[in-house]
Amino acid sequence: MTPFLNIERPKPTAFVAAGQGHAPAAPAASEPPDVLPAAGTVVFEGVGKTYQAASGPVHALRGIDLTVPAGGIFGIIGRSGAGKSSLLRTINRLERPSEGRVRVDGQDVGELDENGLVGLRRRIGMIFQHFNLLSAKTVWDNVALPLVVAGVPKQEIRQRVGELLDLVGLEGKHSVRPGRLSGGQKQRVGIARALVHRPEILLCDEATSALDPETTQSILKLLRDINRRLGLTIVLITHEMSVIREICDQVLVLEGGRAVEIGPVWQVFGNPIHDATRALLQPLVHDLPDDLRGRLSVDPPASGPHAQVIELRYTGEAGIEPDLARIGAALGAPARLLYGGIDRIQGHTHGRLVIAVAGATASAEDLVARGIAHHSRVLGHVAIDD
Template identity: 45%
Template sequence: MIEIEQLTKTYKTKYGTVTGVDNVSLTVGEGEIFGIVGYSGAGKSSLIRCINLLERPTSGVIRIGGTDLTKLGSGQLRKSRLKIGMIFQHFYLISQKTVYDNVAFALRAAGTPAKKIRPRVEELLEMVGLADKRDVFPGQLSGGQKQRVGIARALANDPTVLLCDEATSALDPNTTLSILRLLKEINRKLNITIVLITHEMNVVKEICDRMAIMQGGRVIEEGAVYDVFASPQTELTREFISSVVSFDVPEQVLASVRGTLVRVLFKGDVAGEGVIADMLQRHAVKGNFLHGAIEYIQERPLGIFIMELTGERGAVTDALEYLQSRRAAVEVMNHGR
């Protein structure tokens, strides 16, 4: 659906040339929700604005549905952009127009016949849960309601792609969750491909299928959300994940450990099984749980536990081998003293 090949975007400043996006290649499948994560300045906003050519790339290729947007003339590009909806952090609603007219504006701008505008707007407002707000002005709406108007407006011309530029950053946690669930519902109902950028891993964890981590204009890690959470490959990814799933053990607790300190990770269904209890029954070791939890990512359990094992060295080794035989990933953090 979306193919980005060796995309680079540079900017001329009074201090010289700055690279916002540095040779990025990504593929987003049809109907997928793809998250792009990074701190401010990572290049994610530049990247998403290049996807619909709000900013023209310095070099590289952007294909949507097989069409290279960078090769289109202005007329063809305007037509292609009708199939790329976009929602923003700050809503950008027209304060002097009602909710109805804000959504209708996108249809009128696209040349939609007048007789088709009203039923389409009413359909969209019903979809985003604002049918009772059609004659209200933006100033009378909450932040979440304003974003729902923005989503309805972005969907007005029946796009195949929806780009979300920090769409929930200005919202409180509960409202964020409701907007994410709405986006997921729209994705499943319309099979619309969604690309969202964010600096919040909770957003990605909640609705994304796959994700990429950006730093310094480059993609430094990419994969299925579950796999990235289960086995982060870079320090930055681990830092982002720790903001959602924290398994840090206080230093004073670690200082008191005399046995073998291990981190045990269970993926999928095995996370819900009593593997550790079985291990303790089968082997002459004792276990002291220091930290742990089971998280659900894409409705799949991911169990991470930190524990101290005490016993004879051979018994501890056998216990760890048993855990590995039960499809657990085991990391020895330090051996017994």
């Protein structure tokens, strides 16, 4: 019997998308028509979902076309009611599309009979926001239950459950009941249970929304480790951009059931195109401190020395990174850092700097023209001491 952790998965394929949004970082290589997709590939073809409500039809999804590549971590984000859960649940057919098709490894899930659907759901694990554990059963029993129902031999159940509880960091908790576990420990049980059938795909339905920030970080670290060690595809939905930034390779932004933006996380974060994306990113963007804002004036002061205040933005493109010495040399005067924040996502630098420059001989626009920053603008002027 092959140990659970010795699964070998294919390498992630290139990201492919259709519709609005960022272009993929690199196009997917074409394949001969007789080559099957890598295990864990999900394709949405014109997917729509309409619910019938008392007030009339509700269009939860409209014309979703995209490919989730095997072996990566794919995030779906949007505000409440954007269609995130509806889209996620079409993958294992907990929701059936009203239009279009969903293919898992080339197989149209809408065409599966009852037996085929059982097989599909054993290849697709799922974890939930509120854990969905059986309070009367122990940690061990909660994880083992899907295998017991499937008729897996007891010896194999013992091996798989033991390995999984070790994997998720629950050694010594085998006989504990859920009521004695923390929220993070309960989610670890849910993750272990979702992995018992050695799935190709793991769906995460707001898996960290009920957790505090520290516990969220530990669960995201665990999911990233599982993705790297087992090579399975992870598709997660969330309303938190910080979760997307922390763990995902690619992100889809949904608004009103439509795919409004899609691409590598660094690109979407660095240069959001759609208003919905910018709104979701707003909690991660800090305004100028009140003391600095209070000192700013639109025009230079009538008397006394002053400095021009310039905001520089970095989107991660073309390898441009902040360099205060280079900025000062280009402006012809030393640049003093007042405020800002720089982040790195997937090896790309993005963020903004707010600098003060007195006696500049070049304009803020020159910094963009010289490839020193991606965007620049003058925020105003501040008086400075002699």
